[in-house]
Amino acid sequence: MTTPADAQQRLNEAITRLTGPGGRFEITAEEVLGATMPVLRHRGRAVGDLVAASRAWKDRDYLVTADRRISYEQHADAVAALATALRDEYGVVRGDRVALLAANCPEWVTAFWAAQCLGAVAVGLNSWWMPREIEYGLRHSRPRVLIVDAKRAALLADIDTAEIAVLTVEDHVPRLVAAHSGAELPRAEVDEDDPSVILYTSGTSGRPKGALHSQRNLLAVVDYHRFSDAMAAAFTGRAYSETEPSPLRYLLTSPLFHIASLHNLVVPRLATGSTVVMYQGAFAADTVLGLIERERVTNWGAVPTMAARLLEHGDIDNYDLSSLTAFALASAPSSIALKDRLRQRFPFARDALVDSYGLTECSTAIAVATTAELEQYPGTLGRPILTVSVEIRDPFGERVPDGTEGEVCVRSPFVMLGYWADEAATAAAITPDRWLRTGDFGVLEDGRLRLTGRRSDLILRGGENVYPTEIEQCLDEHPAVAECAVVGVPHEDLGQEVAAIVVVRPGAGVDEAQLHEYAAARLSYYKVPGRWRITSEPLPRNATGKVIRRGLTA
Known part of the structure; x- marks a missing residue:
């Protein structure tokens, strides 16, 4: 019988073998931007180089949508053509910005890789933005080219784009790819710490900031995912080879302007030969479940709100989800109660559920909690990654x-x-x-x-520090609560008072007194909300699934 201690020893031995001297993922200390830190000795230097290498996967699916299949070979050809067009017709060179403003689609991905092959900086603009926000993003990033879909193009009417070449996903991109068919894939000379991508922070308070990621950042993420694949193989006794394509199929449900979808899904999959199954349109549980069944999806990183909607879906048993062997919660905090409900409802969550903590500024996860850790240490976000x-x-x-x-x-x-x-x-x-x-x-x-x-969410009540997360996770455990948000509101004597906005489940009956009693039995007196708003309307969230607290009141 294998004990937890035996499993941990095997894990430690695998890590040592892979990251020690002579290992494929050997770790060494080097100077990065003036500071010495651990890095991988064997690593790439240019993100664009991944495109040429991906031709090795030939006719395997890279991108799959509801009605399209694009192989690695087809994708590399399209990238070569579009990169050539951007260079020759629009003058894009190393360091220029190429902005992307569109819903998830294969052309978004093609344009991203075309920018990388030219040494340009891809700017992922938030496709949920309104004209004022779009104008800010364009003025801030100053792109040479903007690639936009028809819906967002209509929002540009009152924005000065005279200095920007605006190309549409539906018209310009296909014509440019066809016009330059057969072009040789461009390759730019870049330094490891040259910029690669700008992604904008959530902007839950103040204007969004553009997180500038380097070639090193993205390639480190790629190597982390390769390491994770090698670890899984070592732990299960399977052979691992970077020259053989991975059979895994990943479901993409978050926007491409977010690190969960771009840095940690679209980019590393090009390096591993896996398939990206791209969901398009507003989230609908039936469509997602049907896509998982049809495409035999193996891995899904879901925003907690998506996972919560699956719990409310009544016909889950009508779908064959047996292919799903890895299920991660990402992009926003999730409560212990949500994880417990997922395990109870879905067989795949019992053995495959993991959680993580990361930021746009960090390109990928900072820490990851395994299935075993979540069960043994509820509330943990695990240990720091490689x-x-x-x-x-x-x-x-x-x-x-x-x-x-x-x-x-x-x-x-x-x-x-x-x-x-x-x-x-x-x-x-x-x-x-x-x-x-x-x-x-x-x-x-x-x-x-x-x-x-979060420091920005901190409530100062009568000299006591109150963090909303603790209260929210407590209230989430109440059977009548679908979701909630806790904020600070002005108070004449205390400075701030704790207020809770509670969204109740359909058909559930609960009142303020009952919720107050529930919280008072579990929290210190000063953490118990003094003001309540009970509603059936979902909380406002941004594109990454985080609650927009600004403007919430009870």
Whole structure:
């Protein structure tokens, strides 16, 4: 019988073999932008090089939608043609910005890779933005070319784009690809720490900032995913080879302008030969479940709100979901109660559910909690991933002992170069020795990270620090609560009062007094909401699934 201790020993042995001297993922210390940190010795230097290498996967599916299949060979040909057109017809060169403003579609992916092959910087603009926000993004990033779909093109009517070449997904891109069919794939000489991508932060408070990611950042993410595949193979006794395509099929349901879909799905899959099954349109449980069944999806990283909607779906048993062997929650916090409900409802979640913690500024996960860890340590977000260092620091920037709450600080090859065109914000976020101040508060316990809240969400009630996350996770466990948000509201004596906006489940009956009694039995008195708003309307969320707290009141 294999015990947890035996499993952990096997895991440690596999890590040592893969990352030690002579291993495929050998870790060494090198200087990165003036600071010494762990990096992989054997690594690529240019993101665009992945396109040429992907031809090895030939006619295997790279991108699949409801009505299209694009092989690796077809994709590489389209990238070569579009990159050539951008260079020869629009003058795009190394360092220029190519902005992308469109719903998820294969052309978005093709344009991203075309920019990489030219050494240009791909700018993922939020496709949920309205004209005022789009105008800000364009003025801020100053792209030479904007690739836009018809729906977003209509929003450009009152925006000055005279200095930008605007190309449409539906018309220009197919014509340019056809006109330059058979072109040789361009290759730009870039440095490892040259910029590669700008993705905008959620902007839940203030204007969005452009997180500038380097060639190093994206390639480090690719190697992390390769390492994860090698670890899985080593742990199960299977052979691992980077020259053989991976049979895994990944469902993409989040927007491409987010690291979950771009950096951690579309980019590494090109390197591993896996398939990306791209969901398009507003989330609908029936359509998603049908796509999983039809395409035999093996891996899905879902925003917690999507997972919660599946729980409300009545016909889940009508779908064959047996192919799904990896199920991750990502992009937004999720409660212990949600994870428990997922395990109870879905067989695949019992053996495959994992959780993680990451930021746009960090390109990928900072820490990942395995299925076993989630069961043994409810609330944990796991241990830092490969080459990531995490410290908990006090307000003066000093490291605090394990078990002590403080700000989560991170240093790794995944951390962004900085914020595009914003030196002040960069200096406030990244220390001279390359530690990123996340703005999140948490605790390290036996090397595992647990979050307690965000500094920006902190409620100061009568001199006591109150973090909404703790209260929200408590209320989430109430059987009548579908979702909730806790915010601070002005109070004459206390400075701020705790207020809760609670969305109840259909058909559930619960009132303010019952919720107050429930919370009072589980939380310190000063954490119990003093004001309540009970509603059936879903909470407002941004494109990455995070609750938009600004403007919420009870």
